Amino acid sequence: MMAGEMRKSALMAIDEVNNSDEFDFTFTPHLRDPGGVVAAYHTACDDLIREEQVDHIVGCYTSASRKQVIPIVERTERLLWHPARYEGFESSDNVIYVGAAPNHNVVPLVRHMLDQVSSDVFCIGSNYVWTWETNRVIREIVTSAGGRILAERLLELGEIAVDHIVREIIDRKPPAVFNTLVGESSYVFVRALHEAMIRARLTIPMLSCSLCEPELKLIGPAASVGCITSSAYFESIERPENRTFVARWKARHGADSSPSVDGQSTYVCVMLLARAIRRAGSADVGAVRRAAANHRYDSPQGPVWVDPDNNHCFLTPRLARSVLECQFKIFWEADAPERPDPYLSSLDLTAVGTRLERSNDAKTKRSNHLRIVK
Amino acid sequence: MTRPSPFSVRGRRALIVMRDEREISIVRRQLGRLGMTITEHDPAEAPPDEKADVVVIDADSIPIKSDLATARKAGAPIIALIGTETPSRLKWLLDLQPASFLVKPLRSAGLYTALVVAFDSAQRRMDEAAHLERLEDRIRCRRVVFAAVLQIMRAHDLSESDAFRLIRETAMRHRTTIEQLSAEIIAAGGMPNRTSRTA
Numbered sequence: 201m202m203a204g205e206m207r208k209s210a211l212m213a214i215d216e217v218n219n220s221d222e223f224d225f226t227f228t229p230h231l232r233d234p235g236g237v238v239a240a241y242h243t244a245c246d247d248l249i250r251e252e253q254v255d256h257i258v259g260c261y262t263s264a265s266r267k268q269v270i271p272i273v274e275r276t277e278r279l280l281w282h283p284a285r286y287e288g289f290e291s292s293d294n295v296i297y298v299g300a301a302p303n304h305n306v307v308p309l310v311r312h313m314l315d316q317v318s319s320d321v322f323c324i325g326s327n328y329v330w331t332w333e334t335n336r337v338i339r340e341i342v343t344s345a346g347g348r349i350l351a352e353r354l355l356e357l358g359e360i361a362v363d364h365i366v367r368e369i370i371d372r373k374p375p376a377v378f379n380t381l382v383g384e385s386s387y388v389f390v391r392a393l394h395e396a397m398i399r400a401r402l403t404i405p406m407l408s409c410s411l412c413e414p415e416l417k418l419i420g421p422a423a424s425v426g427c428i429t430s431s432a433y434f435e436s437i438e439r440p441e442n443r444t445f446v447a448r449w450k451a452r453h454g455a456d457s458s459p460s461v462d463g464q465s466t467y468v469c470v471m472l473l474a475r476a477i478r479r480a481g482s483a484d485v486g487a488v489r490r491a492a493a494n495h496r497y498d499s500p501q502g503p504v505w506v507d508p509d510n511n512h513c514f515l516t517p518r519l520a521r522s523v524l525e526c527q528f529k530i531f532w533e534a535d536a537p538e539r540p541d542p543y544l545s546s547l548d549l550t551a552v553g554t555r556l557e558r559s560n561d562a563k564t565k566r567s568n569h570l571r572i573v574k
Numbered sequence: 575m576t577r578p579s580p581f582s583v584r585g586r587r588a589l590i591v592m593r594d595e596r597e598i599s600i601v602r603r604q605l606g607r608l609g610m611t612i613t614e615h616d617p618a619e620a621p622p623d624e625k626a627d628v629v630v631i632d633a634d635s636i637p638i639k640s641d642l643a644t645a646r647k648a649g650a651p652i653i654a655l656i657g658t659e660t661p662s663r664l665k666w667l668l669d670l671q672p673a674s675f676l677v678k679p680l681r682s683a684g685l686y687t688a689l690v691v692a693f694d695s696a697q698r699r700m701d702e703a704a705h706l707e708r709l710e711d712r713i714r715c716r717r718v719v720f721a722a723v724l725q726i727m728r729a730h731d732l733s734e735s736d737a738f739r740l741i742r743e744t745a746m747r748h749r750t751t752i753e754q755l756s757a758e759i760i761a762a763g764g765m766p767n768r769t770s771r772t773a
Contacts, residue, residue, distance in 0.1 A: 270683075291604065291607055291682045292681070292682060292683065293682065509606070509607060543607055545583070545608050545609035
């Protein structure tokens, strides 16, 4: 589903650039759809560069596909504009990373969990690199703040047999569930947990750093409510740039459709590229990379610009709760766009721990009825 | 004691012993992203005095059999950058006991892995060296323990196993090692009369 959302957004941005007087050039899109087959990304990318002579490639949703493309763009000195948030620990000179880095995405959500929800958490995720690394970051922050990882359950990608894990959660009643499942596994799990909680008359807060509005629709109107979610983009952002973006989106794709974080990010990729080409006066990769650096764009999600230190973007982290009608209600956002930190090299665990101490009173009160811990 | 995790490299110091400006700039940028501090050093000069946590050394930039290279062996873990894969060059490289390596030309990808492997293997080497030292200490003390056992056997008319058990249990009560107590037994000519019993 995400690939379709990203393609729709890219084509929308390309049409806007082509129809705009602000740009004295037009884009010609060359579409390739490797269909999520990892090995096909190498071939598709090679074909785009050799046959179509493209300089700039927008795309790749999974890290596995991006890692297929990187050796080719590095060898041929092309640029890959990568829209999706990912787990970090990469910094190629031939990639512009427009999605959230882990400091934009995972860290604010774990902080919020420690401050407001619980310091003990049950983790469930899909068995691949995004979950592995996200769980490592959660574990590091949570344990350094004195909390505990109650369980770490993994499901194979696409697996929809979730009942045993739902049962375990209902039996153990963890104070929070951190969900890093992707795709169908996640939708099935969220629905099953929702139903099981109603039957057991339980409310267990769930956290996610990947759910988006189109996915809430796939989960369904009732089960999708109440998930605490971290993202740089929500459809509900009250900025004029976003209101007009959403209006254009709905005019193009239907009043019932919603842009997603990765779709919006793909739109931002194309716009950053167009603005860098305009500034450089050429589509040359080196010139575009230099022109893109620190060049602020007031995008639907707010100001975005490329940090030339690591080719990732300054973005504004936000936290929201999913509400009725498959929307998110934003309850926190950073004061300003945050510097990307793909290696989490400025993550100060002692500072996260201090934050927790301040909320110790509330925490002790909450857990008093359960047990006394010396 | 909390030991630093090999995964957190922020704040660690790297000594860069390289010549190629393009490759140096890649290392400089990537280590900067990781929050490390960097000292650059010409391969032809003697190693600087200041301490580093890791040395990134271009194996092609130093002539084989150079004293300057061997001088680095004892210090921080070494990440070797390899261009020439000839056995003669690799043999010399093995003498340096590199903790990890990267093949040139460099990319930003790979350096973090090389650092983590280097820090981890350096930590393991230190742990192993400390373990070895403890074992060697105990071997050295064997004669002392033996003498103490004999003394206790004679003084209290005990069997060897009873004498050893007495020494071991006394050592445990005093929160000391068998080797330390044995040395005290020999010095005092019998079981020392400790006042500060802890158990």
